Amino acid sequence: DAAVTQKPRYLIKMKGQEAEMKCIPEKGHTAVFWYQQKQSKELKFLIYFQNQQPLDQIDMVKERFSAVCPSSSLCSLGIRTCEAEDSALYLCSSSHGQANTEVFFGKGTRLTVV
Amino acid sequence: AQKVTQTQTSISVMEKTTVTMDCVYETQDSSYFLFWYKQTASGEIVFLIRQDSYKKENATVGHYSLNFQKPKSSIGLIITATQIEDSAVYFCAMRHVNTGNYKYVFGAGTRLKVIA
Numbered sequence: 665d666a667a668v669t670q671k672p673r674y675l676i677k678m679k680g681q682e683a684e685m686k687c688i689p690e691k692g693h694t695a696v697f698w699y700q701q702k703q704s705k706e707l708k709f710l711i712y713f714q715n716q717q718p719l720d721q722i723d724m725v726k727e728r729f730s731a732v733c734p735s736s737s738l739c740s741l742g743i744r745t746c747e748a749e750d751s752a753l754y755l756c757s758s759s760h761g762q763a764n765t766e767v768f769f770g771k772g773t774r775l776t777v778v
Numbered sequence: 779a780q781k782v783t784q785t786q787t788s789i790s791v792m793e794k795t796t797v798t799m800d801c802v803y804e805t806q807d808s809s810y811f812l813f814w815y816k817q818t819a820s821g822e823i824v825f826l827i828r829q830d831s832y833k834k835e836n837a838t839v840g841h842y843s844l845n846f847q848k849p850k851s852s853i854g855l856i857i858t859a860t861q862i863e864d865s866a867v868y869f870c871a872m873r874h875v876n877t878g879n880y881k882y883v884f885g886a887g888t889r890l891k892v893i894a
Contacts, residue, residue, distance in 0.1 A: 695880060704817070704867060706886040712879070720881050753821060763875040764811050764830060767882060769823040 670756050670770035677746045677777050684742040685773040687756030693768075694761040696739050698731060701753045701772075710754075713739065714761060746777045780805050782872050784885035791860055792893055798845065799855045799888045801870030809875040812853045814842070817867040817887070826868075829853055860892045 669688040677683045689696050698710040711721035716733040725731060733739040743750055753774050759767040781804040791797045803812070812829040827839045829846050836844045845854040857864055870885040 697882065699884075704821075707869065707884045709881065709884070712881045714880070720879055755823065757823075759880075761880070763873050763880045764828070766813055766825040766828060768825070769815075772821055774821075 668756055668758050668768050668770035670754075670773050672773060673771065675773055675775045677743075677775065679746060679748060679777055681746050682742065682744055683746050683750075683775060683777075684740055685754055685756075685775070687739045687741070687758075687770060688737060689739065689756070689758035690768050691737070692760070693758035694736070695759045695767075696733055697757045697759075697767065698739075698741050699755040699757070701755060702751075707755065710741070743775075746775075748777050751775055751777045780807075780872065780874065780883045782870055782883050782885040784870055784888050786888045787886075788889040788891065790891045790893060793862060794859055796856065796858045797860055797890065799857075799868050799870075799890070801853050801855070801885055803851050803853065803870075803872050803883075805851070805872065805874065807874045811873045811875070812844075812846070813871040813873065813882075814844070814853075814855045815869045815871060815884075817869065819866070823869070827855070857890075860890075862892050862894060865890055865892045 696713040699707040711731045713733045730742040753772045755772045757767040757769040759765045810831045814826045817823045827842045829837045841858045843856045867887045867889045869887045871882045
């Protein structure tokens, strides 16, 4: 079975603190995606890596987040200064590099900013 | 611009009936792939089914099937003989071939409630 691992599952931070969450993509997958989901609603795209290089990201990530994939087996998403609006489920997913392949999701890191 | 729209926010159906969830997409590309995913109450998201844009036949997997209408840029998900455990949020997604940026574009999701 496919397995994308995310750690930690739950994260509580105070406003102004830094947060970091990690993702281990499925072995052999070269594409990694991060999404933000609030209250089980739409999946908001954050950033996309292909072969560990960021190919696409939204402005919010450029301004307030830090995202890297230092190896093919580990990626991380960080928030430099947490704000209340950052409270959400952060989902990491991975797939093979071909466009016709489905993406596999991790179970997410639920961040609560208090 | 690439866009995926799911207009149905939520649907309720009786168990063992058939339900169709709508999805329309916008794309300039000639080749693309369409996917449906399911998010359960626990938050877990799983892949259900895929349609390749160049295939005329509708994809079918188990009790999931697709109604692909390319001229209308529409890819509906059909669930037959619904079960209580089908209650979830269903996301439609699109992925392109031509641009080299294989980012997924997701719809906003449709919440399905199956009632006994």
